[in-house]
Structures are given as structure tokens and as C-alpha cells.
Amino acid sequence: DGGITQSPKYLFRKEGQNVTLSCEQNLNHDAMYWYRQDPGQGLRLIYYSQIVNDFQKGDIAEGYSVSREKKESFPLTVTSAQKNPTAFYLCASSGSSGSGAETQYFGPGTRLLVL
Amino acid sequence: GQSLEQPSEVTAVEGAIVQINCTYQTSGFYGLSWYQQHDGGAPTFLSYNGLDGLEETGRFSSFLSRSDSYGYLLLQELQMKDSASYFCAVRDQGYGGSQGNLIFGKGTKLSVKP
Numbered sequence: 001d002g003g004i005t006q007s008p009k010y011l012f013r014k015e016g017q018n019v020t021l022s023c024e025q026n027l028n029h030d031a032m033y034w035y036r037q038d039p040g041q042g043l044r045l046i047y048y049s050q051i052v053n054d055f056q057k058g059d060i061a062e063g064y065s066v067s068r069e070k071k072e073s074f075p076l077t078v079t080s081a082q083k084n085p086t087a088f089y090l091c092a093s094s095g096s097s098g099s100g101a102e103t104q105y106f107g108p109g110t111r112l113l114v115l
Numbered sequence: 116g117q118s119l120e121q122p123s124e125v126t127a128v129e130g131a132i133v134q135i136n137c138t139y140q141t142s143g144f145y146g147l148s149w150y151q152q153h154d155g156g157a158p159t160f161l162s163y164n165g166l167d168g169l170e171e172t173g174r175f176s177s178f179l180s181r182s183d184s185y186g187y188l189l190l191q192e193l194q195m196k197d198s199a200s201y202f203c204a205v206r207d208q209g210y211g212g213s214q215g216n217l218i219f220g221k222g223t224k225l226s227v228k229p
């Protein structure tokens with residue numbers, strides 16, 4: 001079955017620690033996205049990538065970094081510079097153009113907590 | 116600035132009809148989408164309106180009026196499983212006038228009562 005997987009489901013971060021959230025898709029989608037969701041809030045875009053080896057900052061990129069070395073994978077690193085990282089992180093993918101770009105498919109999410 | 120406004124909460128009973136409104140103010144507009152998210156789960160795509168009018172998919176319908184910067188999601192024959200948060204999202208304008216990314220509203224929490 002095609003879909004998006006994220007791991008881990010829960011992640012705990014200590015002060016000053018970098019942590020990496022995994023996102024893998026087998027939908028053959030060109031575009032991938034990372035969103036942050038806080039309680040009672042909508043989704044805010046952290047980073048996005050329209051094609052392999054290219055990515056762009058979203059609205060809240062500070063304190064985060066990404067890479068896109070493979071079409072299937074778009075890992076997100078939450079660095080120690082992100083002072084308020086506790087949130088629900090969602091990865092999504094979509095086609096890159098036309099009607100395929102209008103539907104984003106989301107992974108199950110990773111809940112990041114600070115110890 | 117860019118903003119999407121939708122009610123924070125709506126309550127309805129099983130079998131009823133509910134309408135969730137969304138008004139938007141963005142620098143560009145390339146369509147209005149709706150997503151459903153159950154508590155603790157991932158958002159799932161419901162519908163997309165690129166042009167004015169009504170789109171129907173089973174019990175759900177979505178409407179768009181670009182001149183009014185307004186849309187709504189209509190849920191009919193409500194079921195308990197429809198209890199979830201519903202987000203409207205607008206595709207904004209990107210660099211050089213190209214299509215940008217999705218901007219999401221803060222969501223409407225729908226509670227369906229027996």
C-alpha cells in the first residue's frame with residue numbers, strides 16, 4: 001500500500017540536543033512538506049521541497065533544518081536553536097503540478113516533547 | 116497580511132446538517148481546500164474548489180465564492196464519526212506569481228451529539 005510513514009511516533013528531546021524526525025513516502029510524489037501543529041492551531045509550514053536536492057524555507061524555518069537527498073525521504077532536524085520545540089510534527093507529500101498538487105497526503109505525525 | 120477565518124467550534128446532533136464557513140484574505144488565490152483531522156490523527160483531504168460553485172462528494176459538499184473571498188463545507192446526515200476538526204486551506208501566490216503553498220486556517224472543532 002502506498003503512503004507516508006513517520007517515525008518515531010513520540011520523541012523526547014533534552015536541552016541542547018538536536019533530534020531528527022523521519023519521513024518516508026512511496027507515492028512517487030515530487031513535493032514534500034513539514035508542518036508544525038500546536039494545540040488548537042492550524043498547520044504552519046516549516047520547510048518544503050519541490051524536487052530532490054532542493055528545498056525552501058516555510059513560514060517558521062528558524063531552528064529547523066532539512067535535507068532531500070532521495071525522492072522518498074525528507075528528514076527534519078529540530079536543532080537546539082529551536083527554543084520551543086514541543087509540538088505535533090506532520091510530514092506531507094503531493095504531486096508537483098496540476099490537480100495532483102492540490103491534494104496533500106499526510107503521515108501519522110511525530111509528537112515531540114522536551115524533557 | 117494573510118489570514119483565514121473559521122469558527123473555532125460547532126456542535127450538532129446526529130442526522131443534522133452543519134455548515135462550516137471560511138473567509139480568507141491572501142495575497143493570491145489558487146483554490147480552497149478542506150481537510151479533516153480526528154484527534155491525534157493526520158489531516159486527510161476532503162475537497163478542493165478552484166472555481167466558484169458547489170462541489171459534492173457523498174455527504175460532504177464544498178462551496179466557493181471568489182468575489183466574496185468565502186467558502187464553506189457542508190456536512191449532511193451527520194454521524195458520530197464526523198466529530199473531528201475541519202481545516203480550510205488556501206493556495207497562495209508564490210514567487211514571480213507562481214502558485215505558492217497552502218495556508219491553513221486554525222480549524223473548526225465539530226462535535227456531533229447523539
